[in-house]
Amino acid sequence: MQITHITKDDFFTAFSKALKASLTPRNIQTDFRAIGLIPHNHGSVLARPDSKPVKPSLPISYSGTPNFWVTKTPQTSHKINLQYADEKDEKFKFKDSPTT
Template sequence: MPINPSPRESSLVQWILDLNRRGFPPYIIDVRRMADALLAARGQDPPPPPVGKNWVSRFVNSQSKLQTKWNRKPLDVGCFSPLKRAYGHEIQELARQGVYHIDKIDFLTAYTRIRPAVLTQQNIQAGFQATGLIPPCPERVLSSLTVVRTPSPPGTTADNNVAWTAETPRTIAQLEKQAQHVKDLLHY
């Protein structure tokens, strides 16, 4: 990767950051498809081949803006760390016993054994405390959110701020009054 990224690389970085800002995880397949689309947009004849299997990983590693966004994983929440660690130990023990293929039954058996030991009330509460959810700490939770707000439209000014609703006039006098009111609003 060049030190000064090309416009296409910059576009791809901005696209990934925009996905992240809107709360969508940047999946490898989506980034690969976008990179292929950017390559195809060059209009070369013949079209370039698609990016390689490991291209996305190399690209992300070369872009410092993306590394912190990309490396977040949902299971890094505090209460899941002991579960991941215990499951890893359980699988290592199965490997020592000669079991190298883990099917659904093996997974569920291992999970059933380790779950009560690691997903205790204390571990779960500690995970929620780390996020600021228990005890409730709204400032901490809200400060970690990225909230995009649409600005409110500017208010309208009408004669002495009275709301007016158009109605079908029934008499000539009502028609003239309504026409004058509309003219006043237009010239205000």
């Protein structure tokens, strides 16, 4: 018998059972041991390849010059308000332009 459809309620019931079955102390300890955390093994941890964050290159504008504006999440309420005001101004500029 092959299941081709599952309801949300059935999914969450099955997911809950599968999660409980998989998160056993033995599985967790095996995974930690596999990556060298328990027992603490510097050699195993340090032998892993370095995962360095990739810095994205600056996007190139249509004119061929680098575009130095980089999106960034605002960190203060003042910066959020400035971003909101900028977006409002942009929408106002195009308010009366025809849609295509």
